[in-house]
Amino acid sequence: MSYLLEVSGLEKAYGGVKAVNGVSFRVKEQTIFSVIGPNGAGKTTLFNLLTGIERPDSGSILFHEDQLVGLPPFKVALKGISRTFQNLQIFFNMSVVENVMVGCHRLGNASMLSAIFRLPSMLREERLIRHKALKALEFCGMSQMRDKPADSLPYGQLKKLEIARALASEPHLVLLDEPAAGLNDTETVELSELIKKLVENGITVLLVEHNMGLVMDISDEVLVLNYGELLAMGTPSAIQKDPKVVAAYLGEE
Amino acid sequence: MRLLGLGIFAAVIAILPLLFPENYYVTVVGVTMFFNVILAVGLNLFMGYAGQISLGHAAFFGLGAYSSAILTTKFGFNPWLAMGAGVALVWIVSYLVAKPILRLKGHYLAMATLGFGIIIHIFLVQYDTLTGGPDGLSSIPELSIFGWPINSDLRWYAVSATVMLLSILFSLNIVASRHGRALQAVHGSEVAAETMGIDTSRVKVHIFVISAVMAAVTGSLFVHEQAFISPDSCSFFFSIELVTMVVLGGMASTFGAVFGAAILTYLPEFLVVFQDFKVLIFGGILMFIMIFLPEGLFVGLCRLFTHFKQEQKECLTS
Amino acid sequence: MYEQLLQYLITGITVGSAYALVGLGFAIIYNASDVVNFAQGEFVMIGAMSAIFLNAAGIPYVLSIALAVAITAAVGMALEKFAIEPARNASVVSTIIITIGASILLRGAALLIWGKDIYGLKPFTGEETIHIGPATLLPQNLWVMGCTAVSVFLVKYFFDRTRTGKAILACSYNKRAAYLVGINVKKMLLISYGLSACLGAVAGILIAPITFFTYNAGVMLGLKGFSAAILGGMGNPMGAVAGGLMLGLLESIGAGLISSGYKDAIAFIIILLVLFLKPSGLFGKSSWERV
Structure with missing residues (x-):
């Protein structure tokens, strides 16, 4: 073991x-x-x-x-390794789904140049990241508020958003x-x-x-x-x- | 859809000189505005999106401008080669400065960038054998593209508009990528950004260098357009003007920066009496916007507009 | 070499005294409200310019100085009331921009009122140079050093011994606690800004007979004062005084040894080095916010 x-x-x-x-x-x-x-x-x-x-x-x-x-x-x-915070550390300047997409940061590797020129490889990666972020939101039961600005969410949802964001990085x-x-x-x-569902998912x-x-x-x-x-x-x-x-x-x- | 705003803006810019080919406000002030837009869009990436502050951005504009001026007039460089050398210089300088400066936050960051700007300015004034001192340098050769000299107002309009539209496009592209999200994450919560795997110090250095390089390119173009450069063009006050443009339009909005740059370029032109009031009004704008409209005029107006549309919709459906 | 060094020392301490007073003003406002007031230099300019113009308008010398200090204090309090207080929840970057806006606004107003000309103030007493060994100094140099020492002492006394001074200190440690024990926090902030503006005005009036003044003379003085405050450790009033004197000395020696044209650059290079090499010392222990 x-x-x-x-x-x-x-x-x-x-x-x-x-x-x-x-x-x-x-x-x-x-x-x-x-x-x-x-x-x-x-x-x-x-x-x-x-x-x-x-x-x-x-x-x-x-x-x-x-x-x-x-x-x-x-x-x-x-x-x-991913974490949430006791006093919230939400990106209040972004939308809910964008917050979670930041969580996916470690899963991407598109370079700054490919971002500036929007190369196909970068767009493919963006689609994948968005997909993963939406899945993490769904996992936490927050799909319906994905496009809301983060600062419009009530406290309980913000706590869940932090968990969704932590999950999106596919942590161990x-x-x-x-x-x-x-x-x-x-x-x-x-x-x-x-x-409990987290643990079931490995x-x-x-x-x-x-x-x-x-x-x-x-x-x-x-x-x-x-x-x-x-x-x-x-x-x-x-x-x-x-x-x-x-x-x-x-x-x- | 994503580029609708840019498309409309590009169309307006293309049509204006066709309608008013000889108009001073279109073909002359327009070019100044385009330069200011590039500077503001670049600074906005660093200030608006990444949430940092730079009170010395004019220094990079100045270094780009003086590199072109000195290399072409004193060393007979080809203008494009000089521009390349200037950009390379600013790239290196901004990278070297960024490392220690961007470890600082808030007041200390403000002071350090400001100090850097002032040091560069003093150097440009004092090192007169190279820079021409307070009088600056003149008779800077014109630029030409494959034998097509950029020697008229309209040609400069076309060139500067193209560079500006590209810089807006690049800025929009950066923002809508993982790098753009990383910038905003640094702004929102640096500690959370780090725990999401973002190398925050690297992100800040990158965006600082990008905005410095944008300023250097603008400086180089400016010097060829004016055929003249003096330290006044890159003083502390110009750094503050750039900050005012970003703040007026609204931080963290590329078109906000465009809007701010446009207004602050045209305002002094339209009010002749404004010259003496310029300092007073700039200060007033900075204070007023930051106290009462911290989102900025452009972003505030946009929000008002969408709010209004939403209310209309609600009226219709209920 | 020795004779020049003495001269640099005199110049350095004189200029450094002004930086010390401005730096002290920075520290007082920073302690009271967590704001770095980039308009601090304008207080210096307003104090000096008001004194010069009131005196030129026929008002007796001493009275015009007193009035100039009062005007500057009023400007300082107005700044707190109309710019800092309405934006008390703003971020650090926002307050920096607000005070920069205020400084430009005040400078613009000075430009409209007094134009772009250069002015000087009559010295407090006499213009005969005094010889100390190989070096020379003016009576005004002594006035600058003496008045600065007295001002610093008075400020220290104010914060250590008086009820109001202690109340302001209480606000700087914990606003909410101060409020709960019945301290009028708003009033204390107002007093801090007034006091800090007074110190700026005093600095300006003291050096106005030595260096000439224009509407934009406050920029550099303000920045040097801020540098002094950083050198001494932000939020440490006596540190700011020491920092100011140190900066003045280094600057005058550097200018003498290298070139006076680079005088200001020397000051800023020193500040950048301090910021780069000891950022942790200036920040406290950790640069991370508490989570």
Whole structure:
């Protein structure tokens, strides 16, 4: 059994504060791996380290046995890792389908010259990208709003748009940063169906989420972070019974 | 359908000199306007689409212009060869400058591009053995295409219009490609663009070099058309004029840039008293548009028009 | 060599004092409103030109200076009220364009009012040159240095010791929190712009007897002031003062050693080098926005 992602001894400090402190874990292919923990536990920092937005002080991140540490974010993305953001990072200056087509960027390679002269090869590639973008929108149930400007969408749809955009790059691994935050119950149910469908389609999901119901329901494995350190890791049912986790959460809430 | 606007614009430009062959506003000011359009369309790719700022764009225009002027008058270069050399120079210079400059954002980027523009301007004024100093250079030879000299207003009109239409076409093509989407993604959210696999610094450098090269070509054409160049033509104020054109028309709209360039070329021509007011009015336009119409006049008008049409439709259907 | 160096030092500190005051003005506005005010140089021009013309119109010297400072402060506050406040949600690029528009507008207005001629102001006291060893200086040089020192001290006192000054600082740290503890944020912004305009006017009036003024003299002074603010680390008022003095010195030494025609180019090359080589230091830790 091979692991898609192997993280070991990851550390990142800001000033004197260790946001991520010696975290190690492995993610199996085609599973849902969740990271939970109180606010400020270092979850988003972990995501930023994994996607190259920030550079770890030490540790290693192996993806398909390739070292990711030190790569700029766009190179990490080119390897097939895609993500969404806790506070939306939508391209509000573009339409819905264009947002998703940006997600397909890594699938194309038409040069600037072929774009300037609109060569047939470039047009063929454009058609393919558009087709893939529309498929990603359809997958997320957003086909009907494809031509709307992104800034006209309600919050729940924007969250889904980020997922569609992440999917469009045909990633092996998707990082979802609090996808359920701000969603109502129906939308949350839809979201959990969507995430399960991702895995069925061969994608591995890394999930940061505060909605415990959702996490426990869909995860194959759960990692608990507390003050940047790994507190516990295991199946949802094991985590729910872990006294350290209970203490950390009860102590906090 | 995609090129409908460009087609109509090209038709109008083709018909105008047939109707008014001797009209100063068509054949003389028209050429100036075409040059400004190329500059504004190029700058708009960098400012409007990629969401960056350049307050020193006139420097590239100046480098292109002076390269042609110096190489043809002092070194006897063939004008086309000189133009090629000027474009190559600007290509290299803009590429070298772009790398460090485009790591900067916001105020720092504004300051760095502005500083670059001023340094080039000072160099053009001070290095008088080569550039002719504040007086500039004159008697620059004319251009000719395979023995067909471009020596009349109408011929310049045809040549500059062709180059301008091509630059608009290229700009529209770039925008409607994955490279155009990458530009807009950089504008929308740099961090998201990176995580979608876009090398944002490379995208910015590319578009900066493209718009600089467009400015260099324009500068070179300008110098042959005027047969004269002085540092005044590429001053800090000209950089600001170019920004005003882009902002007035509406950022992130190629035809917005065309519109802005056209208005700001003709406005001073039609109002004779405008000369003294020019500075005041340019400043006023910049402030007014940015505060009250940040989308720009052209884009704002377009939106108003489609909104109106939609309302009409709703009235008809309900 | 030594004698020239002393002369460069005197010139450099004099010019640098003006840059320091303009840079200080930049820092104050940047702190209060996150706006880099590209119209800062116009305050310098308006201060100097108003003083020159009021004095020429027969108003007593000291009174015309006071009036000129007041006029400039009013212009600064008007800028905040009518251009910055209505666009408070605009992007960085938009606010840059707005303040550039404001600077051009003010310059255009100055062109209409005062024309393109060159003017100078009578020195504060006497025109007899003072000899210090091999170097010479005018009484006005001493006025420039002295008044700059006093102004900087007053600004520091204002922010460290007075209630209003502390309130402005509070706004610069967190506008919302300042608002919640009952600080009138709008008023504080207005005061910041007024104060910053005053500093510009003072700089202009101080150097008007040494360098001549035209309607477009503010461009370079403003840009040098901005450079001073960047050199000292944006948003650090005392850093801006140090940056201004440093820039003035480097410029005058560079002009002396290379060529005075390239004086301005030297200043901008320094700024570009600082921006290129230490962008991280100027940005803080990371250039990525928080996600």
